[in-house]
Amino acid sequence: MKHRIRILAADLEWTAELLDNETGSAIWEALPIEGKVHRWGEEIYFEIPVKLPEASDARQEMAVGELAYWPVGAAFCIFFGPTPVSVSGEPRAYSNVNPCGRLLDDPISLSDVPEGAILRLERIE
Numbered sequence: 001m002k003h004r005i006r007i008l009a010a011d012l013e014w015t016a017e018l019l020d021n022e023t024g025s026a027i028w029e030a031l032p033i034e035g036k037v038h039r040w041g042e043e044i045y046f047e048i049p050v051k052l053p054e055a056s057d058a059r060q061e062m063a064v065g066e067l068a069y070w071p072v073g074a075a076f077c078i079f080f081g082p083t084p085v086s087v088s089g090e091p092r093a094y095s096n097v098n099p100c101g102r103l104l105d106d107p108i109s110l111s112d113v114p115e116g117a118i119l120r121l122e123r124i125e
Contacts, residue, residue, distance in 0.1 A: 023052055
């Protein structure tokens with residue numbers, strides 16, 4: 001079963017859906033989570049209290065609005081545009097990430113979230 005979450009930062013809000021996979025389930029079980037935003041191009045990421053290995057479907061090429069878990073940094077990632085390692089203008093992670101969900105709202109306002117802002121993930125029951 002897919003789970004819906006709310007993402008809150010800088011007086012902004014988005015709805016997202018976690019995938020029904022090991023990574024999505026582990027993140028769901030850890031909610032609510034708060035962290036300090038780091039920006040890397042048009043990617044937001046922050047460390048979360050979830051420790052998982054690289055999944056069999058891990059990859060670097062992502063889609064706009066896709067959510068992922070970065071095993072190397074134990075971080076939750078939100079992709080909304082090109083990153084410094086993008087090749088064709090599409091989001092690309094620094095190294096393999098585990099896909100875990102997608103935004104249901106337009107990701108354009110993620111560009112308004114500043115470095116260092118507090119981001120919160122919470123369940124929508």
